[in-house]
Every structure is written in C-alpha cells, then in structure tokens.
Amino acid sequence: MNKSAPSLKKKKHDGGRGLSAVAILVACLCALPMLAVLLAALSGGTETVQHLAETVLGGYAVTTLALVALVACGTFAVGVGAAWLVTMTRFPAARFFEVALVLPLAFPSYVLAYAYTHLLDHPGIVQTTLREVMGWGPRDYWFPEIRSLGGAALMLVLVLYPYVYLLARAAFLQQSGTTFLAARALGSSPWAAFFKVSLPLARPAIAGGVLLTVMETIADFGTVSYFGVQTFATGIYTSWFSLFDRVGAAQLALCLLSFALILAMLERLQRGAAKYHDPARQAKSAPTMPLTGWRATGAVVLCGLPVLLGAVLPIIVLFSMGLGSEQNLLSERYLGYIRNSATLASVAAVVTVAAAICIGFFQRMRGDRLARGAAYVARLGYAVPGGVIAVGLLVPFAAFDNAVDAWMRSTFDISTGLLITGSIWLLVIAYMVRFLAAALGAYEGGQAMVHVNMDAASRSLGQGPVGTLRRVHLPILAPSLLTALLIVFVDVMKELPATLIMRPFNFDTLAVQAYRLASDERLEGAAVPSLVIVAMGLMPVILICRQVRRR
Incomplete structure (x- = not known):
C-alpha cells in the first residue's frame, strides 16, 4: 500500500502542469495584441x-x-x-x-x-x-x-x-x-x-x-x-x-x-x-x-x-x-470562397473551444489569482475590433519572422521568409482571441453544473487533472461544447475585418467578397456571397435551435 502512494500522487498531477502551461500560453496570446496597441499608443x-x-x-x-x-x-x-x-x-x-x-x-x-x-x-x-x-x-x-x-x-x-x-x-x-x-x-x-x-x-x-x-x-x-x-x-x-x-x-x-x-x-x-x-x-x-x-x-x-x-x-x-446579379455561385471561384470560409470556421471553432477548455479547467483546477487573471484576459478580445487584434498580432509576429530569417541568413545562408505572418494559422489565432470569450462563456455555463464532489471522487479513484477532464467533465459538458463550437463557427463565418487584413494571398472568403462588392456599390452582386454566409450560418443555428427545444 505504501509503495503505491507515490505513484498515485504522481498520477494525480500527471498532465496538470502541461494543461496549465497551455492555458497560460493562450492567455498570453490574448494579451499580446492589446500590449502591442498599448506600447504603440504610449510611444x-x-x-x-x-x-x-x-x-x-x-x-x-x-x-x-x-x-x-x-x-x-x-x-x-x-x-x-x-x-x-x-x-x-x-x-x-x-x-x-x-x-x-x-x-x-x-x-x-x-x-x-x-x-x-x-x-x-x-x-x-x-x-x-x-x-x-x-x-x-x-x-x-x-x-x-x-x-x-x-x-x-x-x-x-x-x-x-x-x-x-x-x-x-x-x-x-x-x-x-x-x-x-x-x-x-x-x-x-x-x-x-x-x-x-x-x-x-x-x-x-x-x-x-x-x-x-x-x-x-x-x-x-x-x-x-x-x-x-x-x-x-x-x-x-x-x-x-x-x-x-x-x-x-x-x-x-x-x-x-x-x-x-x-x-x-x-x-x-x-x-x-x-x-x-x-x-x-x-x-x-x-x-x-x-x-x-x-x-x-x-x-x-x-x-x-x-x-x-x-x-x-x-x-x-x-x-x-x-x-439579378451576374455572380455564378457554382463557379470555381465561388466554390473556393465557400471552401476557404468553411475551412477557416471549422479550424477556428475547434482551436477556440480547445483553448476555452484549457482556460476554464485551469481556473477550476487552480482557482487562484493567476487562473482568474488568465480567464479575465481571455475574455477581453471579444470587445476589441478584429482589425485591432489583427494589427496587434501582425506587428510582433512579423518582427519574429524577420529576426528568424536574419539569423538563418547570417548562420546558414538560408532564407526562411515569413514563417507565421501571412499564414492561415495566424488568422486562426486572431479568431481565437476574438471569440474565446463566447466559447468560454458556453463552457463555464455547463461547467457550473458539474459539482465539485465529482472532482473529489475522480481524484480518490486515482485520476489526475487530465483524466478528470477527459473522463468526467467532457462527457457531461458535451452539449455545452457543441453549442460553443456552433457559436464560434457562425461568428467566424461572419467575421470581416480580421479576415480582410490577415488573410493569406489568394485566400479570399465569402465575407471579403461581399464587402468588396458592396464597397463598389454592387449590392446585387454582394447579395450572392451574403446569402451563402447566411445559409452556412443557418445550419449551425438550426442545430442550436434543436438543442433549445430539447432543453
């Protein structure tokens, strides 16, 4: 019995530090564009x-x-x-x-x-x-x-x-x-x-x-x-x-x-x-x-x-x-817009909800000032315009890319170019910062129904933080997590400014196409991508409606 005690203690803490590190990293990413704006304003x-x-x-x-x-x-x-x-x-x-x-x-x-x-x-x-x-x-x-x-x-x-x-x-x-x-x-x-x-x-x-x-x-x-x-x-x-x-x-x-x-x-x-x-x-x-x-x-x-x-x-x-427009919805160009929009929305929804799980569970697991501060910072991006977040991310990551490229040139005579800036992943990070508060709200709403005694029972059975999250919390929170995924998917489909600024070259979306046509006062043409945005957003909303009716 005594020999198993150290292994049990080790198992209890297995994965907890990694989860905490991810939560702190997410909070730092959320704070990064705000710090960049603050430094630029003070200068x-x-x-x-x-x-x-x-x-x-x-x-x-x-x-x-x-x-x-x-x-x-x-x-x-x-x-x-x-x-x-x-x-x-x-x-x-x-x-x-x-x-x-x-x-x-x-x-x-x-x-x-x-x-x-x-x-x-x-x-x-x-x-x-x-x-x-x-x-x-x-x-x-x-x-x-x-x-x-x-x-x-x-x-x-x-x-x-x-x-x-x-x-x-x-x-x-x-x-x-x-x-x-x-x-x-x-x-x-x-x-x-x-x-x-x-x-x-x-x-x-x-x-x-x-x-x-x-x-x-x-x-x-x-x-x-x-x-x-x-x-x-x-x-x-x-x-x-x-x-x-x-x-x-x-x-x-x-x-x-x-x-x-x-x-x-x-x-x-x-x-x-x-x-x-x-x-x-x-x-x-x-x-x-x-x-x-x-x-x-x-x-x-x-x-x-x-x-x-x-x-x-x-x-x-x-x-x-x-x-009455001349836009062909079945053309290769529009099919590309639909594919790009769906890819961005799906990837961003998964990443954002995963980040919300890390932040929310970190706050529940620790409950100290650091955890509360991380959750607080994670919510702030929801009120910041997408363009501000985009520029706040572009400036530090462009500096990082340039520094890496300069070091590789001087050391190995190899140019790495822009590794992160202009990539789809930096755009996904911007979406995560922008919509993490919505996913975190849905996650915490479901998490409040998980009694603390369940955590104590899980620990007494030898489960660590990650095991408790995977075997206890996530099955109970499945409806709330699905709601969070759908909300972020719809929000990303509708997001315009961050996409307009940060999208990779030749990677236009339905929102960008609608904005471009409307800016030229071609409202009939803008109606076609707008309708597709609505149609793709209606499918998740209908699923949310079904959950509303069941509840």
Missing part, C-alpha cells in the same frame, strides 16, 4: 492625444455611446420580451417562435445593412414605389434615412437580440414556480409578478446577454462603416489604413480597449453573484398563462416581427437581388 506622446481630443475624439465617443445605448435598450426589450412570451405564456405558434427567434443569429449585421439599403434607400424599392404611386418628387416627402446612427442600431439589434433571448429564456425555464405562485397568491397580477419576481431572478443572465451585445456593438465595423457612422471602430480603421497614422489609431484603440475593460469588469461583477441550482430539485415549474383574443394576436405580432425583420425579409430581399 506617441501627448501631442497626438491633444490633437485627437480637439478634433474627433469627442464625436467618436458620443456616437459610440449613443449606439451602445440604443442597441442595449433594443436587445433588452426584444430579447427579454420574446423570451418571456414563449416561456411563460401559451399562444398560437408559440413553439414555432421558440425556435424561429434564434434564426437572426446567423445573419451578419453588415448583410442586413446591404439588404435594407437596397430596400429602403432613395433609389430602393420602397421609396421608388412611393414616388410612383403618390406622384411625389425627390423633395416632396420625408423618409427615414437608413444610412444613419438609428439605422445602424436597428441592424445590430435585429442580429444581436438572440444572445439576450437565449440567456433570458434559459433563466426563465430554470426558475422555480414557487416564488411566482407566491406573488400571485399575494394579489399580484401576472404582469406584476413578472416584473417583481421573474425579471429580478433572471437579472444576471439578462445582464450577461446585454453586455455581450454591447461588446459586439463597440467592435462592429462592417455596418457602421457602410452606413458612414463615425465610431471608434471606424476611426481606428481610418487612422491606420487611410491616414497611415499608426500612433493615432493606437491611441483610439486604447480608448476602445479601456471601454472594453470596464465592460468586462461589469460582466464579471454581475456574474459573481449568480448562483446555480439543480433544476431537478425545483418543487414546481412556473405556470404558463393562456393568451386569447387580442392578447394572443399581440403576442404573435411581437414575436413574429423580429423574425420577419431579422431573417425572413432579408432573405427575400437578398434572393431577389441575387437573381
């Missing part, structure tokens, strides 16, 4: 800061905050309202809307921008029809401008509200009906019980969903750039790639990164008070209220409107635009 001195403050900084800040406020309020109202209706009430087609409300998650916001510009702009279908029917001239009427701050906020709300909807719906389903029934017994109406009981209990999940949408909003480039809305994201791109003012762009990126840090702290604080309980121990689920008459009609309209505006109408518009 500029105060003159550039003063010039930015006197010219564009105030405008960028006001516009970004206004866009954030509009999107946060819109996603909260649509996501929470739809989640409560499909969860807590019964009305015609409730089961259908339960799944259909997730469909806009497959749409990039810039694709909706292309569709609604074609539909609502001055030469678009709606205004042209109004002028023909009413006999109006170009200045005889007023019509809302789609290429505006409000239009950009609407596009973002339509594609981002599913984040709030999914989390709010899960929170409502997991609530015990005892508190809701107690509020009803004390004389509260169903609506009052919702605002006094159900909504406060779901606050952590809802706040997490809204903060995710805010992070997506401040990092968005495609929509605000196409609509001409001047935010920090567009300012960074203009300074870096049009004005070639690297220092000014870095200082603008530092402002945006500071905002991201505040959001990450808020997200962490609101999650810190959340408690998880086993749903099987709930005495009774919350009752559902039947809706009839005008209330049922109102529920159908309220749930159907986001689906109509966020999925059905854009597909119809894009399809009609694509029929």
